[in-house]
Each structure stands twice: as structure tokens, then as C-alpha cells.
Amino acid sequence: MAKLWHKAVDLDGEIEQYTVGNDYVLDMELVEADVLGSVAHAKMLAAIGILTEEEFGRLKEALKEVLGLWNRGDFCIEPSQEDVHTAVEAFLTDKLGELGKKIHTGRSRNDQVLVDTRLYVRDRLLDVRHEVALLADTLARFAEKWREVPMPGRTHTQRAMPSSVGLWAGAFAESLADDLVLLGTAAELNDQCPLGSAASYGVGLPIDRQMTADLLGFAKVQNNVLYANNSRGKMEAIALFACTEVMHDLAKLANDLIFFSIPEMGYFGLPEEYCPGSSIMPQKKNPGPLELIRAKSAAVEADLFRVLHITRALPSGYNRDFQETKEPLMQGLKVTESSLKVARLIFENLTVNEETLLKSFTPELYAADEALEMAARGVPFRDAYKQVGLNLDKLADRDPRENILSKTHLGAPGNLGLAALRQRLSENIEQIKAAGSRIDDAKKSLLQ
């Protein structure tokens, strides 16, 4: 079957391979979205009288057949078809003849890529948000469990003041909770239906864009038809930036864990079944998954910047450059999701070496506390600071557990606020699940 834009002259083979790239492979992930978008578009065409109800019914059945084939692994996109849109339309035309050719009325491939991508991102962001909330909750529970276990707090990589395992894990849980805000904004901005923008300039038919948006379960129509195309890359970058922040949290967590689990530190123990070995040193248990999380945080950042660079200062309207934003988008979302799962798996199996942690406390960790106590007794802080600094060797040892639990202001080791945090996460999970249900309902209702 011909491409959607087939003309009399054939494309040069080498050029064709270059322009198609691996789009036809990536697009296998967009089949469901393309079917949904097509059903909604056809239903709307019937509503405004371009198609009859009977024609719509036949189109819908054929589109459902595509979905069925795809679910069974029996639908494929040929390289010569370029993309999912052509493959689906080819299927319709093969099956329905003249009728198949009608479905493209009032839409453009740009339209389809846009709406398919939004639907895809909508699903992926829900998954990522769910995984973020689950990991944050796992960390909050871990923090709760180990809240009374002291751990040297560090600044400049060096031991600084008493801290706790709970404070450390809780810090990451709160950071991930803030990432949920970013991800929520990304989801909100993505939740605009571009369908009906056609080639960026609208069409001379009374298409009902609100109807297709409603059918697909979008929160609203993306109004200006040129903006729909101009925002290609923008929504992608917003989603990838939220993922980058998540990956930055994971990278810091991974880096801390790599450091805290080397034998010299020994604070934490990684389960052996997560530690690949060395081909030459039989004794090694390497923190491979953590190093890969760290590295993949740079990969997601690179995905973000690839999208930003590709689209910066492009002319208004569609440009073929946009095609290159699909791969980094898909990669970034999937890598973020799998990294979250791996991090959660690790925390569910991490051992805490309480004894080692206690042994790592040395008197100078209490220097700041000592100075503060002098200050509380009336010595100006700066003088107390100097005095303690000149008498570090005279610092008495203390009980670290007592020390951390005695710090009870908001957010201190003795007052981590984990119940409130877990409540916030639980509300997030409810919202995410509710959003997922709404989407599932829209899909079902469209295809029934």
C-alpha cells in the first residue's frame, strides 16, 4: 500500500531509509492510541454528517480488529508504510475499500501523531506517577522502620553531625513527593486534545473538536490549531523534565547507596542477588543496578536536551524535525519507569547494619551541638563556636540515638513527619488511580 502522501514520483531508496528511520518500529507502541484517535474522529465525522452511522460502525469494527491483531502480536507496520497511521489506514482500505479512504477527511497525519503522542504520554505518565508514589511510600516506610537508628550526617562528603537512617530515607521520599507535583503539571499540560488541528491551519468543515476531546477523555481541547503543532516537542520536554527530576533523585539515592555500602563504610547491605560479579575478581559483589540508575539519569537528561535542541527556534508549523522527538520521549519515559521499579526492589531488600552505623560515631560529630548548647546557656554563638573549635579533642562522647531523638523541631531526626507524608502519598495514589479509571472508561466506552 502507498504512503498517505503517495505521489507519481518514487522516493530514492537510500533517502527513504534515512527519512523513515526506525519510526515504524517506535510506532508499534502507538497502535492503540491510533485506533482510539481514529474511532473518535470517525464518530465525530458521523455526527456532523460526513459519514453515515453505518459507515462509522464498519470503520469502528475494522479498527477494533486492528487492536485485536495488535494485542495478539499479529499486527505489524512495514518499513515501506513509514508509520502507524499509514499502516492502519492501509488495513482499513484493504478491508473496507472506498470507505477506508474516507476516514482521513478533515485530519492530517500531524494531527494523528499529535493525538497519538498525547494519549501515549498520558498512559506513561500515569505509570511513572504511580511508581514514584510507590517508591516514595516504600522509602517512607523504610524511614519509619529505621527512624531511631543513628547515621552520621555528612556535608562535603565528610561526617558532620548526627543524623539518622530515617532522616536520610525520608529526605528522598519528600523529594519524590515534590516530583509528583511536577509530573502532575506535565500530565495537566499534556491533557489537551490537539485533534482537529489538521495541518496546523484548521479545515473548512464544521468538525466538532470538543466532541473528539470528550470521547478520548481529554480534559480540554488545545484551542489554537497552530499552537497544537507548535507545541510538538514542548509537551514532550515538559514530561521529560519531570522524569529528569525523578531520575536525579534516584541518581543521588543510588550514589549514596554505592558509597554507604562499600566495605569500608558498610552502613547498608545490598542483597547478593542484585549484585553482578567480576569476570576476573572472584570476590566482587558489584552494585551494578545502582551504577546503571546513576548512568541512566544522564541518559534521560540527554533525552530531554535532545528534544529541546531539536525544536528550539524551528519555524512555526509542522517541520519534519519533529519526528526525531519521538524516540527520546519514549526512551525517557520507559527508562524512568524501569529505574523506579529497580530502586523500589532494592529498598525492599536492603539491610541496615545498625552496629556498623553506631560504631561510626566519633565525638567531633557533636561539636556543633556542644557549641549550640553553650549558646543556649548565654555564650554568644560565635564565641562558643571558636572555643569548641579549639578544644575538639576534649569533646565528650554521647549517645547518638538520644541525640537524634532529642531534636524534635519540624523535620528534625526526632520529628520526621512521616505520617503526614504517607497521607499525602496515599492521596496522590488515589488521584492517580481515579485518573486511570477515567481513562479506561473513556477507552472502553469508545470501543464498545
Added chain:
Amino acid sequence: MAKLWHKAVDLDGEIEQYTVGNDYVLDMELVEADVLGSVAHAKMLAAIGILTEEEFGRLKEALKEVLGLWNRGDFCIEPSQEDVHTAVEAFLTDKLGELGKKIHTGRSRNDQVLVDTRLYVRDRLLDVRHEVALLADTLARFAEKWREVPMPGRTHTQRAMPSSVGLWAGAFAESLADDLVLLGTAAELNDQCPLGSAASYGVGLPIDRQMTADLLGFAKVQNNVLYANNSRGKMEAIALFACTEVMHDLAKLANDLIFFSIPEMGYFGLPEEYCPGSSIMPQKKNPGPLELIRAKSAAVEADLFRVLHITRALPSGYNRDFQETKEPLMQGLKVTESSLKVARLIFENLTVNEETLLKSFTPELYAADEALEMAARGVPFRDAYKQVGLNLDKLADRDPRENILSKTHLGAPGNLGLAALRQRLSENIEQIKAAGSRIDDAKKSLLQ
């Protein structure tokens, strides 16, 4: 006066210059924030009995004096003082002796940098959001004014279908309106008070973090004290990403304008007083400000990057690396604000060459419309597409104005939805102003 951490041994001169860098210059922009944070901290210390009310009163007066000096340009930070925190504390100690040394009780410089930065970003983001809303409104009014003026719509840089000046300008107005959502999220996440986190591990005093947060007008306390430090760079990146998206919109706008105003296109006329000349070609009127907007979008992106790279996978707790995030943060925010102003100035003075625009319409711009009309008459779209494609030379000319106004579905040239957009912008401006008032009230109340 000594540094806050002054010890017996002096730092090597060259090393000192390297470590201080230009921090003491940048910190001149943080004087107000440092004074506000110090007053709030001192007031809280008085409330929990570490300072007497009388001591607090004297500290407040001295801090207000710092602000007065700074407002008159008479306060300066010596390179040897390193930063604003040291300079302010030095002033207090010079003036109040022992009392000045007390104010650092229960806080750390990390604390101060964190809270100063949040206060600074809070102000700058308000300004940026205001400018974004003003520019979006300017563009919406421009779109309204020229909504009936046709302009060739483009894809792949080439003329494609009829569009309008209104659609073009409106697309940017909507994109900026979406940026307001991103900026709002950045402001929301920034609106957490880190004060009281000390060196990341809390203090053994019953400090009241909720009180200082309230005094400074923050929406909430940033709870976990380690997260407060771990989020250094994170809040900065979030603000800079929102700025990057704004700058991307401006870069696309600038690039379009550069192209549309070359003599061969001639759609728009840039006011001569905005166009620098050439040193060798007397005839040139160069779109310098637009080219610089385009270039500066890459600079803000690089600022974002710099912050992301500096902080990726750093160990938990404070690291000196954080110091290097201050410059890109300040640069990025300021460049975004000034670029928005320049873009607005340009749009307030841009001329539209209606006649040139009309002349640029050629019959093949109506090919898609023709095919669609055939489709509406019952010819399958794919067949109509092919027929029109083979008979391009027979396309009749049309009235472009009539064409664009006849497309009236949501977001099409004949239905731009500008009233709703301007309403949305107006609500944004109200919110921004209200937020500004609340902040001003908090500041006044703290210093009165």
C-alpha cells in the same frame, strides 16, 4: 572581619580567590533576602527565649539599617567576606558587639543561602510571570487586531494552507499561557521555607520553623531538614526549566519574525529604532534584538543544564558544588525577564504589511481545501487528494480572507477564542498581583 568559619590557619590567597569566585558580587542581590531571613530568625529566637525582646529589637534595627544602606547603594560585600551572610553578620557584630554574635544561634550558612535563594526566586518568578502574562496579552490583542488579515500558513518552512496573522500571534499567546502553568508550579515548589534545616541535620533547640515560615510569607515549611539541602539545585532547575520553555517560545517567535521581515517576505516591519546597522553596509537594518532573543534562549538552556550537571548524583547533604548554581540561576531569571520586555516592546511597535501578505497567496494554497470540499461532496478523501494533486495547475484562485473566516471550528482562523484567552490571562495577572501583595505585606510586617 573574619569569615563565619574563621579558624587559626589562613587560606592560601590563590585558593581563596578561586573558592570565593564572584559570589560576593552575586550576593549583592541577596541583601534584602538576607536581612528578611535574619529578622525572622531573630524574632523566632526571641519567641523561644534565646534572645530577649530587647535584643531582638536592637538586631532588627541594625538589620533595617543594612537594608537602608543597601537601598542607597552604600552597603558592600568585601571579597574577603565571601558572601552576604558574613557581611551582614560583620555589620551586626561591629555595631552590636556580643549581641551580633548571637544571631547565628540555631542556623547555618547553608540555611541562609537556602532561604535567601528561595526569597530571591520568589520575587523573580513573580516578575517573570507578570511579564509572560503581559506579553501573552499583547499578543492576544495583536491577534485580535489582525485576525482578518490572511497570511500563508506554512509547514516545512514552505507555504501550505491559508492562515492568518491572528492565528499566528494567537498560537504564541496560548503557548505563553501554558508557560504560566509551569511557572506557577515552579513558584509553588519554591514556596517552601527551608529555614531551620541548619547544616541539614537540625539543631538541638526548640526552634519554631512554622513561625519563621509564616513571618516570611511562605506557604509552608520544607519539612525534612536533609531534603532542604538536597533540594539545592532542584528548585533552581525547576525555575530555570520554566524559563527555558518561555525562552523557547520567544526564540520561535523571534525566528519567525526575522524570516517574515526580510525584504523578500516583507510580511512585517520592524521599527527602525530597534534595528542596529552594519559597520560596512550602509543600507542594512538588522533584526539584532530578535537574533539576541534567539541566542539567549540557548543561554538560558545552558544555565539550566549547568545546574542539572553540577548537582546530578552529588552526595546527600551540603556540598560546595552548590555555590556554582547561583550564577546560572540569577542569569537565567534575569535574561528571561529582559527578553520578555524586549519582545513586548517589539510587538507593540510591529507593523503588518497587509498588502504584501495578500499578494503572497497563490492558488496551490487552496489545494487541501479543494480536496476536502470534494470529500464533503462524497469523493473518498484519498481519491480527492490524488485528483487535486494531479491538477494543481487548474486550481482556481480564491479570496483568502473569506477562506480563513469560513473556518470556524474551535481554534481555527475564524474562531480564535481570544476573549476566553484574555480572560484566562487576566485571571493570571490578578493572581500574580495578589501573590505580590501578600509577599509585600509579609515583608513590611516583618520590618515595621
Added chain:
Amino acid sequence: MAKLWHKAVDLDGEIEQYTVGNDYVLDMELVEADVLGSVAHAKMLAAIGILTEEEFGRLKEALKEVLGLWNRGDFCIEPSQEDVHTAVEAFLTDKLGELGKKIHTGRSRNDQVLVDTRLYVRDRLLDVRHEVALLADTLARFAEKWREVPMPGRTHTQRAMPSSVGLWAGAFAESLADDLVLLGTAAELNDQCPLGSAASYGVGLPIDRQMTADLLGFAKVQNNVLYANNSRGKMEAIALFACTEVMHDLAKLANDLIFFSIPEMGYFGLPEEYCPGSSIMPQKKNPGPLELIRAKSAAVEADLFRVLHITRALPSGYNRDFQETKEPLMQGLKVTESSLKVARLIFENLTVNEETLLKSFTPELYAADEALEMAARGVPFRDAYKQVGLNLDKLADRDPRENILSKTHLGAPGNLGLAALRQRLSENIEQIKAAGSRIDDAKKSLLQ
């Protein structure tokens, strides 16, 4: 077969999938390199008496069998094997039993990845350099052919002064010639044999690293064994930066061509068989391949970035993070090569619309020339500049061809220096071919 580091405990399935990633797919491109490195290593082990000559002979035959299978598409790497090194060693052990287990003596997988990557990059850089030289020569010939055809020279996107098609194309040819210097340096630095570094700390056997380097045709041994591992990512970044510069040249070229071939400009005509169409506008001939070159330049830049970010500030010695540098390296090199081929194909078929170019000349293009002529007649240049600027409407028209040919200083339109450039390119091609022959000889000699 077990992994090279197989231990008693099995890796968790999800973790294993995450850690292996698509390494086993990427490694299919390293089979030849792994075989070569293994033969060289085994030959050296025989030379120092670790293996007998007979054992080496059997290993070599089995390794050649691997290569034969791979050449016929019959060798594959199982996901459970993780990488090419394990797959090849598994083949040897299956086939040769005990002997197969001996080949890993005195080397590590790190060693193998390092040497395989260098061999891979050596081949790919030769291909890229060859393509750069061919494209530069194509551009030089194009410049020669059209050297007398005037074209408005631009600054700030606007017409500025007379230029020529030859000057324009020649500029890119020279830029690519300079890229050959960068690529040559990348090749030189890559041309160091890391084999024998083992796990970064050497081995307690008298291995002969000079011998393996010579056998593999490397220019030298990469001496310090820790540097061998520390340079992972470094050599990759150097190769990718050279590719980035090449892609930047292509992006500028593509962007110019997109602009110069829109109907309003019409300077150049793209062959129709290279121009994909639109799915909704039957009249469109879109410059897809050029837009993709432009977009892919951002992708290669992102590949570079990804490598730089992954490896910045990693601890000395091997880290699993390095694994993530393989994909961007391979992608970047291949995208650069295919983009060069597409660009050459386009230039071999580009048409030049001489008439349109001539029509685009307007008198003010001669303003600078007029001022300069006045200056040559004794009027101070600044005064001449002002006078001409105030009398732009009185500028006489001129013959553009005469104008460009009259500028004959070095590098001006009338003196492009193309013969010298083509000579330089021809020397480069000879060097590249000679280097390719040396490498082929080394391979053949190793495997014979």
C-alpha cells in the same frame, strides 16, 4: 552457559533485565572486534608460554568459526549471556572444553570492552572521514561548476552584498576539510591499545602488551593500565565531538538549503524523488531529508552530551556506568555517516536556478562596494558610508557577475582557491585509504 562472573547466587530477573539492557543487541556489532582481540590475546599467551602453539591454533580456528558464523548471520548473543565476550567464550568452551576456559587468563571483560570499542571506533571513524572527504569534494566540485553564478550574500538572514553559489558551497567544503583535522585527532587518540590493562591494575604475568598492540595494528600501547579504564568515555566523547562538528556543518547546510529552496526564494531545486509529500496537501514537496539532517545534528550532540554526563566525575577505575556510553557512541557514529551520504546524494542532484538568482539582485546590495570605491578615491570610509547610506535610492544597478569576479583577493568570490582545496582533500583521501589498508592487512594477518 554461565556469565563470565557466574556465582552461586542467581540475579533477580527484573534486575538482570535492567542491568543487561540492550547490550547484547549492541554487541552484535562487536563480534569481529572481539574475535580479533581474542586471537591477538591468545597468540600473545602462546608467545609467553601460557598456551602451547597447538592450543593457540585450536583457539584461533574456533574464533574464526565464530566470525564465519557471524558473517553468515548465524551467530547470536543470548540476553542471558549479557555481552559478546561471554557469548564468544561460551562458544569456545562448548567447542574446546578446558581449553576454552584458558583464554581469559590475564585479561578482564573491561579489557575486552575497551579493545573492542577501540577497534570498532577505528573502523567507523575511517568510514566517517572518507564520507566527509567525499562530501567536501562534491561541494568543491559544485562550487567550481557554479563559481560564476551570483547569489545574494546575507548577514542577519537579510540580503547584504553580492556573493556567489561558488563561495557559498566552497565555505562548507572548507569547513568539512577542517573537520577532517578533528576527526584525524580523534582517530589518533583512539589508536592506543588498552589490551592488558585487565581490571585496571595489571596482572602478575609477563604479558606482552606491545605484541598485542602490534598484532591488532594499533599505533601504540595505551600505557598506564588505570588510564586505560579511566579513558572510557573520553575517547568516545572525542569521537562524538568531531561528529558533532560535522553534523553542525550539515545542519547549517541543510538549513540554508531549506530556506533557499522555498518557492519565494527558489535559488535551488531539490530533486522530487527526495521530497516526501503531505498527507493532506497534495501540492507539497517537503524537504524531509534536510529537516532530518538538521534534527539529527541535535541527536548527535545529545549523544555527545550523554557520554560526557555519564562519565563526569566518576570514581577512578571501572564503573558499570560505562556500559551506557556504548549506545550513544554507536548511534552518533552511524547517524553521522548516513547523514553525510544523504547530503552528498542531494548535492549530486541539486539544481541551480541561475535566472532566479540573478533576478534577486537589487541595487542596495552594492552599497558597501560603492562606499569602498569612494574610500579608494580618498573619501574617508566613515564619510563615504554615511553618504551612501543617505542616498540608497540613488544606487545604480550593476552586473552582479562582473562584481563577484572582480573581487580577487584570497578567498573572495573571484578567487575561491578550489584547486588547492581539492588537492588537500585528495591527500586526505589517500591517507584514509592507506590507513584502511594497514588495518585490513593487520586483520588478515591475524586471522590467516
Added chain:
Amino acid sequence: MAKLWHKAVDLDGEIEQYTVGNDYVLDMELVEADVLGSVAHAKMLAAIGILTEEEFGRLKEALKEVLGLWNRGDFCIEPSQEDVHTAVEAFLTDKLGELGKKIHTGRSRNDQVLVDTRLYVRDRLLDVRHEVALLADTLARFAEKWREVPMPGRTHTQRAMPSSVGLWAGAFAESLADDLVLLGTAAELNDQCPLGSAASYGVGLPIDRQMTADLLGFAKVQNNVLYANNSRGKMEAIALFACTEVMHDLAKLANDLIFFSIPEMGYFGLPEEYCPGSSIMPQKKNPGPLELIRAKSAAVEADLFRVLHITRALPSGYNRDFQETKEPLMQGLKVTESSLKVARLIFENLTVNEETLLKSFTPELYAADEALEMAARGVPFRDAYKQVGLNLDKLADRDPRENILSKTHLGAPGNLGLAALRQRLSENIEQIKAAGSRIDDAKKSLLQ
């Protein structure tokens, strides 16, 4: 005085501030270069008869006066003058009247920026290369001094096999030596004289570009006049990439040192006078300079990417965007140079805690050696590996010093090849000094 392109209409104030930016500040570093370029240009104008020898003499004296003023800190560039070129020409016109206006004959400001930047980069790259060679030599001497001191070699951050302080320091010395190749290529490509390219299209005067190139001590003329402008940003990126690689080496070095000098590791001692303290913890000695080196490596990387982003896919010929490449270029070069100096200072004062290093050796560090020895005795390596792995607790302790010195193949701890390395560095230093002398001679000869 007016700008070089002054016209009847004045620029709007806000726009002017935006377009000038801080160019007038940055340009203070280009005064010498601008004077040199102007003298060379004037001398050439005299040689081709545009100026008399007497006029040239007066221009040269006035230009030398500019240089004298600048050397004494008495030359300044007004914001209203925009740049150094205007300021210098204004000085000439004030002083010499009509004659001052003549010097701009046959050149453009683009020309001047280009040649000034090349002269600036030429000087800075020499300084950077010198500092790289000095630091590499310092590291090589450090490696030599401590070559017999064992240190655990690491992979995956964990202790892996015996290594040495010498091997560790030598690895960085060799990496820096390779950076000298990159920096040399950057210097070579920068060493092309763009003067005479005018506004990118040459001039209609018989200017002698070879003469100005020779006078300024350039290796060659950058031939194609359009390429001269198109390469703006390219040469900058090449220099910044070489700096990025240097900074990456320093970042890894700094990161290692931060880790190896925390009390728990204690391998190295940082001199106290390089360690800033904490404002709240009197006991802290923070590795501030090392953390800043690490952070600044990200800043230089951001400078590189800023230049790459600004210039990617810009239209051929001059664009105002280029102006924004100046700041990252200057910043990147200067930060690299100062970071190198700081790193050298640290290494000249670093203490090595031999006893701590020896204590850190545990028997499992010899596991790979044990397996290899079994392999050398005829046990297949894979079997030896498994046996040792299952009997790690039976590994006997060994003498680490004897172990490292027994590994004597190329590049192993017992055979570091430092003499050859120092010889290579010494040759580099000679070349750099010779290049510096040639440049100084050219400058003196031009100004005498």
C-alpha cells in the same frame, strides 16, 4: 562618539541595553588584540596604496597609545560605544580626525571580532596548554615519588586489586598528556587568519590577506571569506571541548581526592590552608576547592553547549546571535586555567598517609592474583576463578608492596613508564614556549 553603524534614527534605550549586553565589559580583554589587528590592517592598506606610509605611521602611534592607556588601566569602553572596535576607532578619530575614519576601509566589524577572538584564543590556549603540561608533570613527579606505596585499586567504587599511589597519579598525568593533543588541534585550527573576510563576501580592493596573516603571526589565511564567518562558534566550540576534557580529568581527580581524604579513608591529607571551614561545625575542614573544581567542570561543559546551541543551524553569514558566544568562550578558558593552577597547588602540598594505605589492604584484594597464579600453573582460568571465589576466607595475606612491584608489564604498577611520559611533557613544554616566543616576536615586530 557614534557607533560604527550610526544612522539617523536612534535605538530605543531598553533595546540598546539588551543588544549591547555586557559586550563592552568583555571587550576590555580584547583591546590588545584589536590594536594588533588594526595595526596589521593599516600596514597592509599602506602597502597597497590606500594609506600613505606617513598616515600608517600616525595610525600606528595612536594605536600604540591606546595600548599604553589600556596597560595602565586608563582605557575604557563606554556602554554607548558597544564594543572595543568602536571605542578604538573613536579614539583614532578624536585624535587624528579624517585619518581615523580611513582605517575601516576594507574591513568590517565582523572581521575585527573574528580576528580579535582568534588572537585572544591563541594566547589563552597557550596558557592553558602550559598549565596542563605543568600539572601533568607535577602528577608524574608525584607518581614517581610514591610509586612504591600500595593503594587499593577499585572498581565499582569498591576495593578490587592491589594498585599504587603511583599508578593512580600516573593515570591522570597520561590523560592530561592526551589532552595536550586535543588542545594542540584546537590551537592549530584557531591559527587561521580571518582578516579580510569583511562582511563575509570580500571587498573590491586588492587587499593582501597573506600579508596581514603573516604580520599577526598566523600559520595561514582562513581562505573562503564566508567560511570565516560561518566558523564563528566553531573554533570557539573546539577550544571549549578541549577545555571540557581537561576539566573532566580534573573533576575525576577532585572527586577521587574528596573521597580518599575523608577521615574514614584517610589516604591523603589536604593542607589545612586550602580547606575552608563550616559556619556551624567547628571541627570541619572542607575540601572546598576540590568541590568547586568538580562543579566548574560542569560549568565549562555548559559553556561548550551554550556555544553549540547558539550556533547550530544558523543561516550562513553573520548573525547577531554570534555575540552571545563571547562570554562562554572567555569564561570557559579562564575557569580552565585557574582550575589547573588550583589543582597543581593542591598536588604540590598533598600529604600521603602511607600507613593508612597499607592498613587498608585485606586478603581478598589478592583473589584475582591467586586465580591467575593457578591459571599459570595450568588450571583453566575459569576453574581457578570459581575455586578462589568459593574459598575467599582462605586467601593468605601478602605483602602489597611486593605485589605491585612484581607486576612489570607495560603500564603496570611496577612499570609506570614515567620517564618517557616526563620526556613527552617536556617536549610539549618546549613547543609551547617556542610558539609563545613566535607570537611575542610577531607582536613586538608589529608594534615597534
